[in-house]
Amino acid sequence: MVSDFYLDLHPFSFKVTTRIPQVLTNLQTIYGKKLVKYDGQLCSYELSVGKASGVRRVIRPQARFMCDQKEPFKPLSLQKSYAFLEWGMNWTIAANEVQHVIIHSAVLAKGDKAILFPAPPGSGKSTLTAYLAHNGWRLLSDEMALIIPGTNTVVPFVRPICLKNQSIDIAKKLFPDGQFSDIAKDTHKGDVIHLSPPQISWDAGKENAELVGVVFPNYTANTDLQIYQLDKRQAFMQLVDNAFNYSVLRGVGFSTLANVIEGVKTFEIFHNELAEVKDFLEQEVITGG
């Protein structure tokens, strides 16, 4: 059985080693043709997900995640092994990458105009991301925005969309033809599933986009769409709160985020209707209404 794979996920590449069938099946479902046999390609990071040894191979088996021979997390149950790999990939970039300013945020674009959607768990960010990605937008990332320092340019890092709890059923109804991973049950985030973005996002996976908006989304049941323009100082501080490597980059991070905020429109929105949000974004943020 082949256990070493190569994933070219611009701007990074990974060697992924696993012998866990569930991980391999999900990798094939989510990444399709991007997952190829490892054949000595140069890669940014070497990752592995394997079964824990000893008694844990039989009793409540566990998976271990390794990045470049280091084990940053305690093992998780084997049933969560694919989600563990995805989270491990996120951690790998967030913990090591200093070439870009990294914001914990979804990024989607219409053409070459992009919007950041920074938001905490439970805000409906990933459901909105999945909806836009399946309705004429392209996904640059669901989890992390990579901004070139000193610019308003975002670099795609196309990966699956991570959906949680009630969002799973909603997404399965909205995108019946979507490529979904297995559900990882009872994680620290609840039940979790990964959804592969549409092909257009994979195909444009090396095309940068220019930021024109920063929108903080909040899903709120039983409410009409409410839109609030954020002042730039508030928006800046919220971006700082969502920046992974701001404390490492310091001056570069500060000036980059200030530059970003000066060049974009900034909103906070409360919604329960995805189509209304899409209309607002296209009419007011992308085209400038």
Place this chain on the structure above:
Amino acid sequence: MAFDSLNKGVLVHSFSDSSGCVMLNSATGETLSIELQSEELQIKIKEYICMPQDIRATSDIASLYKKRFLVL
């Protein structure tokens, strides 16, 4: 220039929508947000520097000194 009193490595950005300033202390990594424009902040700093030492703590920018954004 009142900004001469800023500690080495402190960066200031004043936003174009007049919503205020943000400051980074590169030495500590701390970022502060202030509802003052750059010019207003400079005036406040000048006032702070000229205050008798025993009432400086009452200034609304006293935390800039405590957090090592300002040197006197």
